[in-house]
Amino acid sequence: MPLISNRFTVRPFLHYLSLYGMGCFVCFVTPAMAQDGGQRLPDWLSLSFEQQSRIQALDGQFRAGIDGDDQAFEWRNTLRADANFEGFTVQAELADMRTYFGDEDTPLDSFTTNALDILQLNVSFPLAGVLSPEDSGFVKIGRFTMDQGSRRFVARNRFRNTQNAFGGVHARLENGNTSVEMFYTYPTIRRSSGDLLDNDPKMDKESSDKIFWGAILETRLSAQEDILETYVLGLDEHRDRPSNQRFDVIGTGFRLYRSPAPASWHYEAEAMYQFGDAPALDVASAARDHSARYFHLNFGYSFDAAWQPRLSFLYHYASGDEDPLDNDSNALDHFYGVPRPDFGPTGLHRAFQRENIDSPGLMLNLQPASDVDAYVRVQNYSLAEEATGWRTTRYRHPGGLGEDHLGTQLETRLRWHLFDNMLTIDGGYTWLSAGSYMDRVDKGDSHYFYLQTIVRL
Numbered sequence: 001m002p003l004i005s006n007r008f009t010v011r012p013f014l015h016y017l018s019l020y021g022m023g024c025f026v027c028f029v030t031p032a033m034a035q036d037g038g039q040r041l042p043d044w045l046s047l048s049f050e051q052q053s054r055i056q057a058l059d060g061q062f063r064a065g066i067d068g069d070d071q072a073f074e075w076r077n078t079l080r081a082d083a084n085f086e087g088f089t090v091q092a093e094l095a096d097m098r099t100y101f102g103d104e105d106t107p108l109d110s111f112t113t114n115a116l117d118i119l120q121l122n123v124s125f126p127l128a129g130v131l132s133p134e135d136s137g138f139v140k141i142g143r144f145t146m147d148q149g150s151r152r153f154v155a156r157n158r159f160r161n162t163q164n165a166f167g168g169v170h171a172r173l174e175n176g177n178t179s180v181e182m183f184y185t186y187p188t189i190r191r192s193s194g195d196l197l198d199n200d201p202k203m204d205k206e207s208s209d210k211i212f213w214g215a216i217l218e219t220r221l222s223a224q225e226d227i228l229e230t231y232v233l234g235l236d237e238h239r240d241r242p243s244n245q246r247f248d249v250i251g252t253g254f255r256l257y258r259s260p261a262p263a264s265w266h267y268e269a270e271a272m273y274q275f276g277d278a279p280a281l282d283v284a285s286a287a288r289d290h291s292a293r294y295f296h297l298n299f300g301y302s303f304d305a306a307w308q309p310r311l312s313f314l315y316h317y318a319s320g321d322e323d324p325l326d327n328d329s330n331a332l333d334h335f336y337g338v339p340r341p342d343f344g345p346t347g348l349h350r351a352f353q354r355e356n357i358d359s360p361g362l363m364l365n366l367q368p369a370s371d372v373d374a375y376v377r378v379q380n381y382s383l384a385e386e387a388t389g390w391r392t393t394r395y396r397h398p399g400g401l402g403e404d405h406l407g408t409q410l411e412t413r414l415r416w417h418l419f420d421n422m423l424t425i426d427g428g429y430t431w432l433s434a435g436s437y438m439d440r441v442d443k444g445d446s447h448y449f450y451l452q453t454i455v456r457l
Contacts, residue, residue: 044084047457052076054161054452058348062432062446064394066105070348073100074112074161074452078119088125091144095119097162098199108197110190111346114162115201117190120144127173137173143188143206144170148181148216149229150255150270152296152354153337160346162190164336167206177220184213187336211236212336229255233335238279244287249276249333253294260365263304266312270296278329285327292332293319294354296342300363310365314379316342320356320388324396331355331388344377344411344430349448351409351432352381356388358404374414381406383437395441405435424454 041047054074061067080093096116102108122142129135145165148154157163168185186206193202214233221228231254237247253272260266272294277287300312318332334354343352343359352359361379368374383389383404389396390406413428432446 046082046084048080049455049457050076050078051455052161052452054347054450056345056348056448056450058446058448060432060444060446062351062393062434062438062443063107064441066107068105070102070106072102072106072112072348074098074347075100076161080120088123090123091120091142092118093120095163099161099196100199102197104197106197107348110162110192111350112161113192113196113199114190114204115192115199117201117204118143119163119165127171130173132175135173135175137171137179140170141168143167146170146183148214149218149231150257150268150296151338151341152270153233153251153272153335154214155336155338157338157340157346159340160338164188165204166212166336179218180216182213182215184211186210187212209237209239209241211239225261226256226258231255235333235335242283244280244285245283246287247276247278247290247333249274249278249290251333251335260300260302260310262302262308265299265301266310267299268296269298270294272332274332281325281327288327288329290329292330293317294332308365308367312363312365314342314359314361314363314377316354316357316359317384318354318357320383320385322385322387324387330385331391343379344409345428345448345450347450349430349446351392351446353392355391356384358382358384371417372415375412377409377411379409379411381409381435390437401437401440403436403440406437407435408433422456424456425452426454427451 056074057069057071059069061070075098077096078093080091083090094116095114097114099108099113120143122140122144124138124140127135127137127139130137143165145156145163146154147156155164165188166183166185167188168183170181170183170185172179172181174180186208187210188204189207190204191202193200212233212235214231216229216231218227218229220226232250232252234250235247238245251272251274253270255268255270257268258266274290274292276290278290280287295317297315298312300310302308302310318334319330321328321330332355337354339350339353340346359379359381361377363375363377365375366373383406386401386404410431410433411428412430413426416425417423418425428450430448434444438444
């Protein structure tokens with residue numbers, strides 16, 4: 001693949017590079033101006049800006065139908081304003097998320113590119129004394145982003161270039177050690193005009209035939225910070241289609257965890273069961289019964305030593321279809337969660353997701369300095385069900401290939417937080433050592449590199 005696409009020209013890249021430099025300049029000049037009595041915003045208004053730039057390269061393509069190497073430059077800018085009035089708050093956030101240096105074979109989609117659009121636009125009202133004098137919370141109406149629980153099924157993306165957003169109602173109420181959240185939304189459809197390589201904007205819109213809703217209850221169980229979450233999530237798709245072509249699924253689950261602390265054990269266990277209806281295999285058949293499972297376990301120990309080493313054992317399981325051609329659907333739907341914390345980088349990599357996966361592993365976290373953190377993670381990946389195939393990478397093999405071992409992945413990351421977290425430098429390397437499944441589909445080892453900066457104002 002050529003290093004620079006024929007769609008890429010130097011002028012727009014230099015334009016964005018200059019904007020990046022201006023952002024860094026403002027990052028350091030603004031605090032000094034404030035100290036010297038410069039102009040300040042009114043008390044009711046706050047502004048924040050974040051700029052994330054990532055250069056990345058993939059040596060050894062593992063996806064079906066694509067060969068060779070690839071590279072891309074991802075660019076994400078978000079500008080957020082919060083206007084606080086008596087009795088309500090208005091929030092607006094613009095996002096510009098683009099990809100450069102790609103070519104015709106670069107796997108671009110709405111996960112990588114979503115040129116200038118409105119990420120959030122909502123109004124929220126505070127809640128107090130609903131059930132008792134100690135209650136507090138909010139009700140938010142409009143378009144918004146969300147992080148829920150472990151972020152495995154509902155999240156605002158951080159590493160991925162584009163971000164999930166929802167239009168609807170979101171409410172939270174908390175009292176002491178207990179909180180409850182509920183939402184009823186139409187997920188936002190990320191859109192671009194024409195070829196994604198052109199980075200031309202097109203207004204996003206809320207889905208007209210998809211509803212995503214949920215309720216989450218969280219409570220602290222002990223003074224040792226053991227926390228229990230229980231939740232129910234629902235996704236109803238294709239409401240304007242025939243009933244046998246709808247995807248109507250409910251997922252109910254729990255999460256029990258204790259966060260890491262020096263010289264102590266930590267753990268996390270999460271499980272979800274999904275049930276409902278999945279689209280029929282053809283227009284004349286009845287809807288398929290959907291039944292899927294997910295389980296995650298993480299436990300380890302944090303040593304009270306230099307560099308604060310933390311060693312953890314990890315395990316992930318997400319069900320797949322034993323027979324994709326029967327009347328049962330068993331492949332887990334990961335809703336709107338993020339794979340990055342559990343399965344490695346997204347971007348050009350994005351090899352694994354919570355679908356048809358069986359993955360044990362080990363992870364070592366280190367903190368060499370107060371503003372530096374790093375980790376090394378090794379995971380073994382196999383298919384939960386051979387017949388489902390490796391769908392994240394576009395492989396589908398009804399009946400299976402007789403092999404289920406995808407490979408072993410070594411992932412490293414190093415981050416440096418500078419100037420009171422106003423600048424983060426983040427780099428990583430991921431090696432996917434091909435397993436017997438990849439050998440059968442004529443794929444070899446894959447190496448992924450990235451270097452990114454995040455500027456926050």
